[in-house]
Amino acid sequence: MHNAAFRSVPAYTSGWFVLLGGLAVLLLAGLGAFYYMEHNGHHVTGMTNQVVWGMPHVFAVFLIVAASGALNVASIASVFGRKLYKPLAPLSALLALALLAGGLAVLVLDLGRPDRLVVAMTHYNFKSIFAWNVILYTGFFVVVGLYVWTMLDRTVPHLQKPAGMLAFLWRLTLTTGTGSIFGFLVAREAYNSAIMAPLFIAMSFAFGLAIFLLVLMAGYGMLGRPLGDALVTRLARLLAVFVAAVLYFVAVQHLTNLYITERHGVEAFILRDGGVYTLLFWAVQIVLGSLLPLVLLLHPGLVRKRANVALASLLVVVGGLAQVYVIIIGGQAYPLETFPGYEVVASGFFDGQTHAYTPSLPEIVLGLGGIGIALVIVMLGVSALRFLPASLSDEAVGAEA
């Protein structure tokens, strides 16, 4: 590390209270939404027996995927030895922990029986990728917590690289597990593919880095601490590479499905006839969330403007949410093929029909509450401990812009 001076954020200032208060409102609103849904039962949400995972899952999966990606900046420093990124590593790890906590909170609070969380921690069916994920998520806190310790405690520098390596391998496994939740679904044509695991890893790189950039720029802006162009521009170009990687996997996923006759139906649904899902896919995920950020981040003139990098990062986040929405909700809206070779003339349970889903306000508020939880953790973390360098100017990080 470049002997960068790390400073905790001064707490108890008026600005600090205002920001924390705002985030606390978000968090408490999320808890209120949870209470409302839990008390009345899930019939007050947009979820049904046809679309069983709704908006909370979109937020939860997005945050969990982004969490592992947020760790990337630290991994690049510790595992791949890029010194430029070293001052950013502690924030990267803290953000990873915070996003995972936010995502898991949403996931757990949307369970039918969240009071049985202890059951999920004590009863394991090891054939279930969900059960493995419970272990991977819990382990992530331990492994990344250890990694943070090696970064903050200057007496154990020799442990930093092995801890970083362990965290890197763990996060790759974790995202493989998250993608495989969908990849292992044998009967759903929208999922059921090995590509879900690498696709989710690519998504995590992009979503995590986009959120990292936003938090970094907003934080340093609010604190008035210097943030040089060298770091931002390099991170921005890296984000472009990750966005392109997601596009690549999305293209391969759909091309493969377009080749397989029995999957033409689901492809036509997502790509052409799916209404809101088709619109979200093309307009938000592809154009706004991928192509526009690529232009902003790869154009040599545009990328130098801080506002463009922020806009591109925000678009990647919005496009990412749209992508997860299309995957989770769109994949369920398309009807299960229970009777191949038969047309369903009538059914008591809506067989063969496109299933409607409209997110309810409590579901959205619960999801936003998860973001609130993540940001509160980041804020308290950077206030209590020395996660942030006093300066990230080009001179301080030893780089040329």
Add this chain to the structure above:
Amino acid sequence: MSENSCEASRRGFLKGAAVAAFALAPGVMLVAGPAPARPPHVPARETQRWGLLVDTTRCTQDCTACLSACRTENRLHSFNRPQTDPQWLRKVHLRNESTGAEHHLPVMCQHCAEPPCVDVCPTGASFKRADGIVLVDRHICIGCRYCMMACPYKARSFVHEPITDQNPEVPRGKGCVEACTLCVHRVDRGEVPACVEACAGNGNGAMLFGDLNDPDSEIARRVRQVGTRQLREDLGLNTGVRYEGM
């Protein structure tokens, strides 16, 4: 149409092995379902595989005897919210895309030998009993709904709101996932599932319940003799519910 209209066609009632009385030997009569009642302390046996055979040539569009019986037996009350109401058993009307042939059939949990719902359940709440009946342990179901994502048959539903007036033998609860139990409480008493009984009584005698592993059972004989199909046979799940006439 009312269930009474089904009474006109009670063919097959006596054919059903289910509620028939057999004379085994002079002086010995067994009046029972497909197997004697299983005392509570005796575990379910792996040598048995409970199954259901639906003759789609007998099942008619207007008959809802099985649906009513299922709802009554398991006290599946509607909240007039079809999208979130319990979904244990439904009738479907299918048309063969190439031949135009039409079929009516009841569809419920198919009680797979290799159930995807059991594979994906994180806590093991979704489980298969030794005798092949797939159930949900309501004590350790956390309501994650992953089994509903995994089931190829839309056989499971989530309890979306508080429920009252339960059948003590069929415990249910808000926030848990549930599905057809093959009326396991009746089967353990030596009776047949409520839908099968109703189909034989008020319906068209289209359903046959029994032990697929017992070569002498009526259901085992039928699946040996006539062509039957499993739904999504391509998935290789080896369902306990079979259909003939499709």
